[in-house]
Amino acid sequence: xxxxxxxxxxxxxxxxxxxxxxxxxxxxxxxxxxxxxxxxxxxxxxxxxxxxxxxxxxxxxxxxxxxxxxxxxxxxxxxxxxxxxxxxxxxxxxxxxxxxxxxxxxxxxxxxxx
Numbered sequence: 001x002x003x004x005x006x007x008x009x010x011x012x013x014x015x016x017x018x019x020x021x022x023x024x025x026x027x028x029x030x031x032x033x034x035x036x037x038x039x040x041x042x043x044x045x046x047x048x049x050x051x052x053x054x055x056x057x058x059x060x061x062x063x064x065x066x067x068x069x070x071x072x073x074x075x076x077x078x079x080x081x082x083x084x085x086x087x088x089x090x091x092x093x094x095x096x097x098x099x100x101x102x103x104x105x106x107x108x109x110x111x112x113x114x
């Protein structure tokens with residue numbers, strides 16, 4: 001991986017960065033030092049803790065199933081579509097702007113469908 005190439009020239013990728021890319025390129029839209037894989041640099045990602053009422057809702061981030069609530073997720077910086085689903089309940093949707101090294105808690109209350 002050309003890590004030193006990205007770190008030695010942090011100014012060059014910034015003008016090319018577009019706000020619409022996070023949904024299509026989950027881990028690749030970050031520039032600067034966050035190009036290091038998240039397992040090596042936990043400070044290059046944001047931490048999102050998601051809980052649901054009722055417990056156990058399915059969590060989808062950017063249309064990918066990532067598990068059931070409650071969960072703590074490491075997400076790349078940028079905008080992410082958050083969707084929680086639970087049988088017999090209305091879907092819960094939010095758009096979340098994740099900042100590098102941030103910590104956010106979400107409590108999703110899914111309303112029963114009558």
